Amino acid sequence: MQTAAKRHENLPPLRLKLVIGLVLGNALEFYDFTTYAFVAVSIGRAFFPADEAWAALLLSTAVFGVGFLARPIGGIIIGIYADSRGRGPALILTICLMAAGLLILGLTPGYDRIGMAGPVLIVLARLLQGFALGGEVGASTALLLELAPARRRGLYTAWQLASQGGATLVAGLLGLELILCLPPAAMDEWGWRLLLLPGLAILPAGLFLRRCLPMAAPEPASTIALARDLARHRHILLIAIPVLLCGTVTTFTSNYMTTYALTILGMPPAASIAVTAMVGGCVLVFALIGGWLADRMGRRPVMLLPRLALALLAYPCFALMVRQPGATTTLLASGLLAALGAISGAxxxxxxxxxxxxxxxxxxxxxxxxxxxxxxxxxxxxxITWLMQRTGDPLSPAYYLIITSLIGLIAMAALPETRSHAPADLSPVTS
Structure with a gap:
């Protein structure tokens, strides 16, 4: 009897449009979700008027976090749907939900025009986006792995993270162009909406690209049966949480760097947005390098060594940015941290x-x-916004990165090496 790995090697050539549909659809969704992070200052002024700038920024970042409340619900519902009914239907659903949330976010009038209805609609949009992305990552990452030849699983799976970096890069470049073309008042009043609305291409492009994805699950199962199977693998899920924790904190600290450069380092808006483009470009490139290295060196060393380097370099990088503020130092330091996080994360x-x-x-x-x-x-x-406000220490993000990286390193050391083993019950995708 052939092993799962051997069967997978004997598959006919994979159709490129399946991978393109996954990668571009995922990138479009993350474009919409992450754009909020670096227009947080403008959104705070539009929907959360306050006497102090810190208060408006805190409210805006709090609403950014609201979108994450719906993620576990979306992860459970859409994830189980993808396992029981098929990856394709689940991924088309996430595209539609994300487009609805984006439309609300981009078209809702500000507080000065509709009062509290504005913040309420913004919260609703973030909940829809969070629910969609909660299920997107599991289904798309699983399918990327299942599409991959046995010796290139790391590289294929790395496109999940790389597509997020690509989305951030495009958003940063578009934001930089708007900053250079619009006066600051116009950017705060309506310019940030232009940055969000191009993501509405998510619906037609996503549906077109994903129409060829597998529309049925190879092994249909009931929700109860799936829950029992998940319980049998709870030890993997528990170890995965701290592993993903450190990567998550690195990603969202990197996404915060535009706000950090603008409000803490006092950099001009154009230079601040350029930081986002740098971070996105580094994640795009180095996630793929991380996946390539993982296929050749193994998963464990590529997880551990860059993460250890990040823990050691976080403080010097932030100290350099604070003590010698400027576009060059901020771009280099932000790019280095993002690159190390992307290699380990892949x-x-x-x-x-x-x-x-x-x-x-x-x-x-x-x-x-x-x-x-x-x-x-x-x-x-x-x-990190609250820590900096309470302590007055602009190096607070570095401390948070160091602590979470150390936690992640302990968990990574507990994961077994998987490069030489076929994934359990790997079901090849042939459609």
Missing amino acids: ASLTAITELLPHRVRAGGLAMVYSLTISLFGGTTQFI
């Missing part, structure tokens, strides 16, 4: 996905990923 995501059997891969990954994102991604920007 290997970590591959290892966790490989450890879960096909039957519960999408649901298990969606649950653990969305729970971690909700607890730590949704609070990261609020926590």
